[in-house]
Structures are given as structure tokens and as C-alpha cells.
Amino acid sequence: MHIQWNLLRLVFLVSFGAAVAVIVLVTLGIAALAPVARTGPGRGADASRGLRYTAAALCFSASALIIGYGIYVIVAE
Helix, strand or coil: CCCCHHHHHHHHHHHHHHHHHHHHHHHHHHHHHCCCCCCCCCCCHHHHHHHHHHHHHHHHHHHHHHHHHHHHHHHCC
16 A cells, blocks of 8 residues: 555645634634724724624635535535
């Protein structure tokens, strides 16, 4: 039996990179949803909230796409 070490290294690097990317994206999405302490009478709270929700949705969507593509690659024949 012959192990192709270059391909094994490539699989490891791609899977490690994908795992790190998903972890970072989910963490950023959760951080975007975290409440923000404000000083003063709510200046720009609505615009900031909408931007944070949009950023969180983009982060969660990107992580879902990465996971979905990984499942597709595994299941596809």
C-alpha cells in the first residue's frame, strides 16, 4: 500500500482551513449579535443594529454555505 503524502497533506490543510473559517465566521456572527453598551441617548442605534444584524446574517450564511459544500463534496458520487 502506498500513501500519497502530498494529497494527505492537502486534505488536512483544506479541512483545517475550512474548520477555522467556520469557527471564525460563527464567532463573528455571535459577536455581531451581542448587545452593545451605549453612552448617551441612543445615537444611531437603529442604523447600527441593522448593520450588525446584516453582518451576523452574512457570517452565518457563509458558514452554512461552507458546511453545505463540504457535505455535498462528501456525498456526491
